[in-house]
Amino acid sequence: MVGLRLLAVALAICVQASTANAAQPSEVDRAKEDQITDGVALARNMLDAQMFDFGSARVRGVNAGVTRDKTVICGFINGKNRIGAYVGWRQFAVFGDQLIVPPENPLDPSWPEKSATVEMICGTDGKVRVAVFRDAYASPTDWTAALSPG
Numbered sequence: 001m002v003g004l005r006l007l008a009v010a011l012a013i014c015v016q017a018s019t020a021n022a023a024q025p026s027e028v029d030r031a032k033e034d035q036i037t038d039g040v041a042l043a044r045n046m047l048d049a050q051m052f053d054f055g056s057a058r059v060r061g062v063n064a065g066v067t068r069d070k071t072v073i074c075g076f077i078n079g080k081n082r083i084g085a086y087v088g089w090r091q092f093a094v095f096g097d098q099l100i101v102p103p104e105n106p107l108d109p110s111w112p113e114k115s116a117t118v119e120m121i122c123g124t125d126g127k128v129r130v131a132v133f134r135d136a137y138a139s140p141t142d143w144t145a146a147l148s149p150g
Contacts, residue, residue: 032137036064039071039094040146046099047092047147053080055149060089062143065128067136070096074122075147077101093121 040062048054062075073094078086081104092101100121102114123129130136 032066036139040143043073043094051079056080059148061126062147064143065136065138067133072128074126074128091118093118
């Protein structure tokens, strides 16, 4: 009976230690999260420069990851056109310093290539496809608020 209690206490201590370690991000993870923070700020600036009225844009489902040397950000954005109407949700990707957003009009000649590129990086659900990239890190953080306008 005493042996069983000791085993239970030892198991509880092991579970507590592993839970504490799991909650603590490693130095590498913290460095990657910092890299993603910088990448999200860059993505925000790129979206602001490219969109007609970024201040009124709606953003959702933003997630991010890091490959060996590039930040990867995926999400959905809905912005206004020149007459003030929202154009509809479009998936976007940021890969390093390149912003890839398919044009509003599917008849635009660049639409198929940009759509295929975004889907390759982000899949159809907007999640960074870490399996595509070697040694990739996927952040557990929802980055929507950080990328959203003001």
